Amino acid sequence: MTTTKTRIAALMAATALASTTMVGTAMADDHTTSACLITKTETNPFFVKMREGANAKAEELGIELKSFAGRIDGDHKTQVQAIETCIADGADGILLTASDTSAIVSAVQQARDAGILVIALDTPLDPIDAADATFATDNFRAGELIGTWAAGRLGDEAENARIGLLNVNVSQPAVGVLRNQGFLEGFGIDLGDPNKWGDETDSRIVGQDISDGNEEGGREGMENLLVEDPMINVVYTINEPAAAGAYQALKSMGRENEVLVVSVDGSCSGVANVRDGVIGATAQQYPLRMASLGIEAIKTWADEGIKPEPTPGKDFFDTGVSLVTDQPVDNVDSISVAEGMQRCWG
Amino acid sequence: MDKPEVKRQESDVALATASETVADFNPHRSGVAHRLQHALHMNPAIVPMIVLLLSILLFGALLGSKFFSPFALTLILQQVQIVGIVAAAQSLIILTAGIDLSVGAIMVISSVVMGQFTFRYGIPVPVSILAGLMCGTFFGWVSGVLVSKVKLPPFIVTLGMWQIVLATNFLYSANETIRAQDIETHAPLLQLFGEKFNIGGAVFTVGVVFMVALVLVLTYALRHTAWGRHVYAVGDDKEAAALSGVKTDRVLISVYMLSGLICAFAGWALIGRIGSVSPTAGQLTNIESITAVVIGGISLFGGRGSILGTLFGALIVGVFTLGLRLLGADAQWTYLLIGVLIIGAVAVDQWIRKVSV
Numbered sequence: 174m175t176t177t178k179t180r181i182a183a184l185m186a187a188t189a190l191a192s193t194t195m196v197g198t199a200m201a202d203d204h205t206t207s208a209c210l211i212t213k214t215e216t217n218p219f220f221v222k223m224r225e226g227a228n229a230k231a232e233e234l235g236i237e238l239k240s241f242a243g244r245i246d247g248d249h250k251t252q253v254q255a256i257e258t259c260i261a262d263g264a265d266g267i268l269l270t271a272s273d274t275s276a277i278v279s280a281v282q283q284a285r286d287a288g289i290l291v292i293a294l295d296t297p298l299d300p301i302d303a304a305d306a307t308f309a310t311d312n313f314r315a316g317e318l319i320g321t322w323a324a325g326r327l328g329d330e331a332e333n334a335r336i337g338l339l340n341v342n343v344s345q346p347a348v349g350v351l352r353n354q355g356f357l358e359g360f361g362i363d364l365g366d367p368n369k370w371g372d373e374t375d376s377r378i379v380g381q382d383i384s385d386g387n388e389e390g391g392r393e394g395m396e397n398l399l400v401e402d403p404m405i406n407v408v409y410t411i412n413e414p415a416a417a418g419a420y421q422a423l424k425s426m427g428r429e430n431e432v433l434v435v436s437v438d439g440s441c442s443g444v445a446n447v448r449d450g451v452i453g454a455t456a457q458q459y460p461l462r463m464a465s466l467g468i469e470a471i472k473t474w475a476d477e478g479i480k481p482e483p484t485p486g487k488d489f490f491d492t493g494v495s496l497v498t499d500q501p502v503d504n505v506d507s508i509s510v511a512e513g514m515q516r517c518w519g
Numbered sequence: 520m521d522k523p524e525v526k527r528q529e530s531d532v533a534l535a536t537a538s539e540t541v542a543d544f545n546p547h548r549s550g551v552a553h554r555l556q557h558a559l560h561m562n563p564a565i566v567p568m569i570v571l572l573l574s575i576l577l578f579g580a581l582l583g584s585k586f587f588s589p590f591a592l593t594l595i596l597q598q599v600q601i602v603g604i605v606a607a608a609q610s611l612i613i614l615t616a617g618i619d620l621s622v623g624a625i626m627v628i629s630s631v632v633m634g635q636f637t638f639r640y641g642i643p644v645p646v647s648i649l650a651g652l653m654c655g656t657f658f659g660w661v662s663g664v665l666v667s668k669v670k671l672p673p674f675i676v677t678l679g680m681w682q683i684v685l686a687t688n689f690l691y692s693a694n695e696t697i698r699a700q701d702i703e704t705h706a707p708l709l710q711l712f713g714e715k716f717n718i719g720g721a722v723f724t725v726g727v728v729f730m731v732a733l734v735l736v737l738t739y740a741l742r743h744t745a746w747g748r749h750v751y752a753v754g755d756d757k758e759a760a761a762l763s764g765v766k767t768d769r770v771l772i773s774v775y776m777l778s779g780l781i782c783a784f785a786g787w788a789l790i791g792r793i794g795s796v797s798p799t800a801g802q803l804t805n806i807e808s809i810t811a812v813v814i815g816g817i818s819l820f821g822g823r824g825s826i827l828g829t830l831f832g833a834l835i836v837g838v839f840t841l842g843l844r845l846l847g848a849d850a851q852w853t854y855l856l857i858g859v860l861i862i863g864a865v866a867v868d869q870w871i872r873k874v875s876v
Contacts, residue, residue: 216694216799245802322647343850383850386791388696393598400591409565414797419698421794425715425722442698449700 207237208468209259209267211252215242218440218519219460220270223294226461227268230468238468239264242347249273256280259289266290266471268464274299274347290474292481294463296348297489306470306481307489308463312348312437315456316355316409318496318505319435322454323407325502326433333360334377337398337405338370339384339391339415345369347413352437353381379405384415391418399426408466410436413443413455414461420451439497441517447497448510456499457508460518463492559871562858563816563824566867567831570814572861574835578842586845589721599811599837600712600726601626601789603830606811607733608781610829611774614741615754617666617673619775621658622782623804624684629655630786631688634697634796637706644708652783658684659779663772681805692798699794700855713791726788733781734830741826750774755822785864810834810857814864818872835860 175187210227212220224240231238239254239262244354259267260283267289271277274296281291281303293304301307310329324331338356341349353370357378371381379402382394389415398405399422408423410416416436423429429451436443439457446452470481484491498515508516539615559565580589586592605622612619633651644652658680665676702709712726741747749770752760761767785804790796815832817824836857843853 216689218694221694300637380847382844387799388797389601389789392793396594396598400594400841400845402586416697417795418793421699421713421792424794425713442696444698445698451700473807 205237206464206472207239207257207262207264208471209239209241209262209264210262210464210467211241211255211259211267212270213243213246213248213252213272215240219295222518223270223460223464225252226464227468230465234468234472236468236472243272247272248277253280255489260284260287264289265475266292266467268292268294268467268471269304270295271298278303290471290480292467292470294467295458295460295477298348301488306483308467308470308481308492309489310458310463310494311487311489311491312351312463313355313358314491315437315458315494316352316357316505317359318355318456318494319409319437319454320356320359321360322359322496322498322502322507323356323409323433323435324503325505326453326500327407334360334407335402335405336362336377336407336409337378337379337395337402337407338381339394339398339411339419340370340381341386341411342383352411353409356435360407384411384418386412387414388418388421390424391415393418395419395422399423399428403428406432408432408434410434412438413440413446413452414438416443416452416455417446420446439495439513439517440519441514442519444497444510444513444517447499447513453500454496454507455513457495457497457513457516459492459494459516466490466492521639522548533778541707556871556873559867563871564828564831565753565798567815567828567835567864567873569874571831571835571838574838574842578838578845579702582842584847586842589719589844591841593721593723593727595834595837595841596722596723596730597792598841599692599799599833600724600730601785601792602804602807602836603730603833604785604788605782606735606808606815606829606833607730607737607826608778608785609805609812610674610815610817610824610826611737611750611781613754613817613819614750614821614824614826615774616757617771617774618677618809618819619662619673619778620677621662621680621684621803622778622808623801624681624688625655625658625779625782626786626789626804627798627801628658628684628688628691628786629783630789630796630800631692631798633709633787633790634702636707638697638701647706648708648787651786652780655779655781655783655786656819659775659777659781659782660772662779663775666775667768667771688798696798697796702790702795709787709796710791713786713794719816724791729784729788730830733784734826737826746770746773746865750797751822753822771817776868807836810861814857816859816864816868818868819865823872832864 210463212223212421214220224298227238243251245319252272267284284291291304293307297307297309297310327334340353350370355363357364362373362375382397384390384394388412408419410419416434420429421431433453435454436452437456443455447455473479483489496507498507499510501507605626609619609622631652632654633647636647636650637644657708662680665671705846713724715722715724725817749765752765753767753770757767789800811833812829814835815828840853
């Protein structure tokens with residue numbers, strides 16, 4: 174409800190400001206720091222948590238925060254409108270989770286030209302330096318963790334593994350490619366072109382399918398993979414809903430106890446699924462941290478004019494990732510399910 | 520305007536003789552093509568059935584036992600069950616010359632009501648399920664009243680209803696997914712439609728049986744009951760139907776309510792299929808159901824087509840999807856071919872309509 178209100182307020186402000194630029198300048202002189210948070214959707218628990226983190230931190234620092242979101246994942250147009258509204262509103266900074274990482278770049282440039290600090294959260298822009306900074310999970314690392322864990326869990330049998338991979342969709346978004354390739358690298362499979370999935374020649378890979386990152390897609394994708402090879406014993410999934418769907422398909426064939434399912438995200442229901450043995454291990458990411466750090470960075474920018482620095486050795490600020498499992502494997506750092514539960518989101 | 524569907528139904532029995540008579544009437548249009556055209560006009564489910572058989576044979580030839588096995592073929596049934604059930608509801612609406620864009624949303628909110636009533640309020644599962652079914656029927660009733668009494672175009676009504684229901688769904692559920700494991704331990708009845716049984720390597724689920732039974736019951740109701748004939752009559756020419764004594768408003772409201780109820784059943788089946796209750800499920804079901812209906816040969820202009828065709832339409836999409844994936848084709852090829860099928864199906868429909876019987 175509050176979002177609707179703020180959105181209406183923002184809309185009214187934008188309309189008012191659009192008529193006279195003078196008012197806009199007046200607003201920019203206003204002393205209170207203001208920030209915008211633009212997420213892909215309002216409904217995905219990941220972004221709900223992100224908004225909670227941003228709201229809490231903004232309240233603590235006395236920053237005025239307005240939230241925007243696309244209607245569905247991929248709704249690029251509404252995000253551009255949101256950026257324009259924030260420019261008109263004279264915001265100091267924008268936290269953005271882009272639905273389309275390259276198409277949004279020109280709108281982001283307009284915002285930066287207007288002196289606004291733009292931080293990409295969770296999803297790096299294309300190119301990554303199109304934003305002033307990126308606060309994100311190292312998705313390749315997340316994939317690598319579950320890949321190394323799966324190989325370690327299988328031990329010598331890793332040589333004979335039958336692997337199925339459930340990705341997001343055919344458009345191969347960067348996050349999906351990084352997780353997929355990280356997983357394969359971690360498992361010990363030669364990557365072809367690391368910028369795309371599906372070109373590997375290792376005979377252990379049975380196939381790659383898509384899941385749309387939800388339960389229905391996960392089930393259907395897994396069924397398709399099982400028709401190709403009913404003896405699949407390792408399944409990589411892009412996220413936990415897809416893993417839950419894949420588990421249903423495995424269960425309907427009575428193979429749920431023989432297959433190692435790994436995933437990425439660390440949501441509370443995902444970690445509960447690790448506890449219940451639906452998922453073997455998951456790589457947990459921290460949306461709340463991304464958002465609260467983002468708000469702090471905007472505060473620093475507004476007060477001192479200093480931009481955030483990336484993590485040494487990386488082109489983004491790494492907000493951390495942990496492997497959650499109760500079946501630890503040598504040489505792979507992991508946290509227990511109990512600990513994962515304490516840090517989970519959603 | 521075409522001949523009223525009622526006449527077509529009655530003349531089903533006289534199929535063979537009828538086609539000869541027609542040839543005599545119009546010597547320029549005699550011959551194989553015309554007789555075929557006429558036969559298709561009589562049985563609108565024939566075209567999708569032929570396409571379905573051909574596509575099964577095609578993929579069977581290309582993929583062999585991988586595709587042509589009881590397991591794979593029944594898997595297709597499982598994969599299309601949700602869309603199949605929803606498409607049956609969509610067929611009813613389209614037969615009345617309407618369209619329902621809210622079917623997927625009604626399906627999802629019904630499943631969410633079933634899940635949340637059980638887990639949030641601790642209501643006994645059968646009561647929660649009943650509440651979910653009533654919820655679907657209620658949304659259908661609202662649409663039906665708006666279409667028939669307020670006389671708004673179905674496209675507009677259901678476009679609005681789609682957004683209203685979906686927003687209600689997200690607000691009510693707070694987008695929380697109820698996990699499959701919790702449902703399994705505390706409310707297994709919610710997963711009833713996912714129960715499976717084996718017949719010689721073929722795997723069937725309760726959901727699949729429900730889909731097939733639903734289509735058969737609706738086929739019977741549409742062909743052999745007064746209500747069914749009224750549905751066709753309203754779709755073909757509402758004014759004419761009203762003049763001949765059909766209570767058109769009541770027929771329309773009953774169709775929308777029934778459609779809502781069927782969508783709610785689809786919501787129940789959805790829980791069985793994905794195990795969990797997910798408010799984000801089924802986002803494209805409205806488009807997929809319209810696709811099945813159109814490929815199945817039901818005319819978007821109302822009053823023509825058979826619900827059996829819709830089932831074939833849904834299966835054609837399922838066969839192409841699994842077949843192409845097994846061939847290793849990029850998923851985009853599936854969408855492309857389904858697009859071709861949609862346009863092809865409407866073209867065939869137009870060609871059949873030209874028959875002068």
